[in-house]
Amino acid sequence: MTDSIKRRGFLKKAMIFLGLTAWSYKNIGSESFLFELDDLEDDFSRKKVSIDVEVYKFLLDNYKPNIEYMLNYTRDFYNGINVELNFRFVEKLNHSSLKSAEHLGLVILPEEENNGEGIALLENSLAVISYRNYSGKPAEKGDDYTSSVITHEIGHLFALIHSHRFRDDPVEDYSDGIPNIMSFRRKGKENSINDFQKKIVHSFLSKGKIYRQLEKIDFIFDSRYIGEIAMANNYHPVFQ
Ligand SMILES: [Zn+2]
Numbered sequence: 001m002t003d004s005i006k007r008r009g010f011l012k013k014a015m016i017f018l019g020l021t022a023w024s025y026k027n028i029g030s031e032s033f034l035f036e037l038d039d040l041e042d043d044f045s046r047k048k049v050s051i052d053v054e055v056y057k058f059l060l061d062n063y064k065p066n067i068e069y070m071l072n073y074t075r076d077f078y079n080g081i082n083v084e085l086n087f088r089f090v091e092k093l094n095h096s097s098l099k100s101a102e103h104l105g106l107v108i109l110p111e112e113e114n115n116g117e118g119i120a121l122l123e124n125s126l127a128v129i130s131y132r133n134y135s136g137k138p139a140e141k142g143d144d145y146t147s148s149v150i151t152h153e154i155g156h157l158f159a160l161i162h163s164h165r166f167r168d169d170p171v172e173d174y175s176d177g178i179p180n181i182m183s184f185r186r187k188g189k190e191n192s193i194n195d196f197q198k199k200i201v202h203s204f205l206s207k208g209k210i211y212r213q214l215e216k217i218d219f220i221f222d223s224r225y226i227g228e229i230a231m232a233n234n235y236h237p238v239f240q
Contacts (some may be wrong), residue, residue: 031216051088055090059110083202106153106154116146122157123220160197161213168234168235
């Protein structure tokens with residue numbers, strides 16, 4: 001071994017050492033360890049969540065069976081990962097009674113209010129969706145599509161991130177050809193959720209590590225949270 005190679009070897013070790021020191025210092029400093037996802041709890045015991053549902057009056061009067069169908073879809077979907085959803089129709093949501101991981105609110109509006117899309121506000125424990133097909137337009141995706149929108153938005157209220165958000169997390173847009181519920185590839189009622197996402201949901205609902213992460217950032221589920229997760233897990237965000 002020549003001196004120059006030995007020197008380079010030493011230099012490399014020194015750089016690794018300094019790098020690691022800087023890395024652990026940074027983690028302790030910003031509490032990034034809290035955002036690491038490789039040591040989540042293995043508690044998959046049954047979780048129960050109440051969801052108050054406020055429906056725009058015109059829809060409730062004319063499309064209640066459709067709305068019940070959609071809520072049943074969402075209930076069955078989460079029942080599949082041992083989470084029990086208890087929906088209750090209310091005339092008006094009492095926002096002050098809503099509570100993260102326990103008691104959520106869902107507002108169902110007509111299509112024209114939000115173009116058949118949904119939004120979730122984790123800090124308010126609230127999802128707002130608009131019902132896509134009541135207007136009698138060609139039912140390209142029928143009630144099944146709106147069912148998947150509700151299930152997707154509730155997924156955000158259970159701390160799930162979009163499946164395409166990171167290049168290297170254990171969540172893909174498809175599992176065995178079936179769209180992930182947190183993807184934009186959803187077309188109807190055939191959607192999947194993987195074991196890693198199941199862990200996230202259960203950790204959040206049991207007020208475990210995922211809940212504590214979000215508590216740290218006041219349940220504001222935004223780019224700051226994505227940044228913390230990316231840094232702590234060495235994930236690379238995909239922006240699109
Ligand atoms: Zn989304």
